[in-house]
Amino acid sequence: MEILIERDLEAVSAKAAQLFWMLSEKYKRSSSRYAVALSGGETPKRLYQLLASARGRKDIPWNKVHIFMVDERFVPPDHPDSNFRLIQENLLQSISLPVENIHRMRTDCSSANICAKNYEAAMMEFFKTYDAAILPRFDLMILGIGEDGHTASLFPGSSALSDREHLVAAVRKKNIRHQRITMTLPVLNNARNILFIATGERKSFVLNKVVMNRQKRLPASLVNPENGKCHFFLDRDAAGEILHHSPAE
Ligand code: 6PG
Numbered sequence: 610m611e612i613l614i615e616r617d618l619e620a621v622s623a624k625a626a627q628l629f630w631m632l633s634e635k636y637k638r639s640s641s642r643y644a645v646a647l648s649g650g651e652t653p654k655r656l657y658q659l660l661a662s663a664r665g666r667k668d669i670p671w672n673k674v675h676i677f678m679v680d681e682r683f684v685p686p687d688h689p690d691s692n693f694r695l696i697q698e699n700l701l702q703s704i705s706l707p708v709e710n711i712h713r714m715r716t717d718c719s720s721a722n723i724c725a726k727n728y729e730a731a732m733m734e735f736f737k738t739y740d741a742a743i744l745p746r747f748d749l750m751i752l753g754i755g756e757d758g759h760t761a762s763l764f765p766g767s768s769a770l771s772d773r774e775h776l777v778a779a780v781r782k783k784n785i786r787h788q789r790i791t792m793t794l795p796v797l798n799n800a801r802n803i804l805f806i807a808t809g810e811r812k813s814f815v816l817n818k819v820v821m822n823r824q825k826r827l828p829a830s831l832v833n834p835e836n837g838k839c840h841f842f843l844d845r846d847a848a849g850e851i852l853h854h855s856p857a858e
Contacts, residue, residue, distance in 0.1 A: 611840045612820065614848045618808045621842045622655035625751070625806050628840065629660060629669070632749055632802060636673040643670070643748050644735070646677040646792065647700075648761065649692030650753040652806050654699050661703035671706050675735070679750060680762040680791040681714035683721040683779075690787060691716075714777075714790055721779035721788040728790065729777040744799040745776065752797070752805045758815050758827030760805070761797065762789035769793060770828055794831055801837045805829070808844040816843065817850035 615621045629645070636643040647653065659665060678692060686693045693713050701711060712731060718724040732738075736745035752760045762780045763770045769778035772793045780789040797803065807816060819829045820841055833839060843851075 610820070611838065612848075612851070613840065613842045614852070615842065615844055617844050618652070618655055621806055621808055621844050622653075622659055625653075625656045625804060625842050626659040626665060628802075628804060628842075629656075629749060630665070633669050633674065637670045639673075641673070642675050643673050644675045644677065644745075646679045646747050646750040646800075647692075647696055648679045648751050648753050649681070649695050652753050652808055653751055654695065656751070656806065657696060657699035661700045666704055671704050672710070674706065675710045675712060676701070676706070677712045677732070677747070678714040679752065679797075680789055681716060682787040682789055683716050683724065684787050685716060686713065716790070721781070721790055725775070725777040725779045725790045729775060732776055732796075744795055747796075747800040749802045749804060750797060750800045752803060752829075752832065754805055754807050754812060754815065754819065754829045756811055756815055758819060758824075758829050760829040760832060762791035763794065763828040763831075765826055765828060770831070794828075797832050798834050799837070800834050803832055803834055803837065803839045805832075805839070805841045806843075807841070807847045810846040810849060812843075812847040813849040813851075816841075816847055817854060820851055821854060 633643050681692045682690050684691050714728050716724055732745050738745055754760050764782055769780045772778045776796050778793050818824045819827055823830045
């Protein structure tokens with residue numbers, strides 16, 4: 610596990626953009642595709658804007674990049690709460706990515722369950738993993754964390770959290786405004802790189818429980834790619850509790 614502590618959201622986002630770019634380097638001269646999965650939420654907005662900046666547009670081999678979505682709310686893509694809308698407005702509309710490289714979690718089916726099944730089928734098609742026992746392997750997944758320890762749309766105690774059969778699941782939960790569609794833990798844990806980004810003091814308590822104690826009831830603690838790397842890029846406020854509990858040098 611790599612933990613990087615930066616000054617603020619801007620610095621965290623810059624380091625995250627650098628990791629995205631560094632991992633994309635090897636695809637410049639290869640015929641392989643760079644498969645990434647993006648989350649919604651407030652925190653990654655600045656990262657997406659930096660990826661879409663002049664530097665990102667120049668340095669990243671966008672024609673090799675395939676963008677998937679970690680999770681989505683079951684709302685139309687132009688809804689204010691849509692993750693696709695967020696990714697579109699902060700990243701996609703500023704880069705020229707072939708349409709076939711954008712793998713939107715569609716929400717125009719009759720139920721969130723059917724949408725989840727369709728996205729699973731689309732992932733299997735892309736990764737050519739027609740046998741359910743073979744998991745897709747993303748090069749990079751960007752994840753956030755909620756104060757309750759959720760990540761993606763995997764909430765504490767939800768059935769999607771213990772789903773080991775599906776790649777994508779629908780989530781219905783009291784107290785969340787919209788139904789969700791989310792990639793499941795087996796997919797997250799098969800990624801080559803997981804990058805958690807979190808900022809602000811509100812996240813400090815839960816981050817200490819996730820990073821230092823690996824508390825199993827917190828979904829983010831269950832993200833632990835066996836054959837991959839897990840990076841936590843935090844600002845000083847979010848890392849407050851971790852720093853407080855770390856032994857002084
Ligand atoms: C989403 C997410 C979710 C998010 C966390 C943190 O679609 O909202 O994928 O897991 O990353 O809730 O959200 P913030 O970045 O807004 O704090």
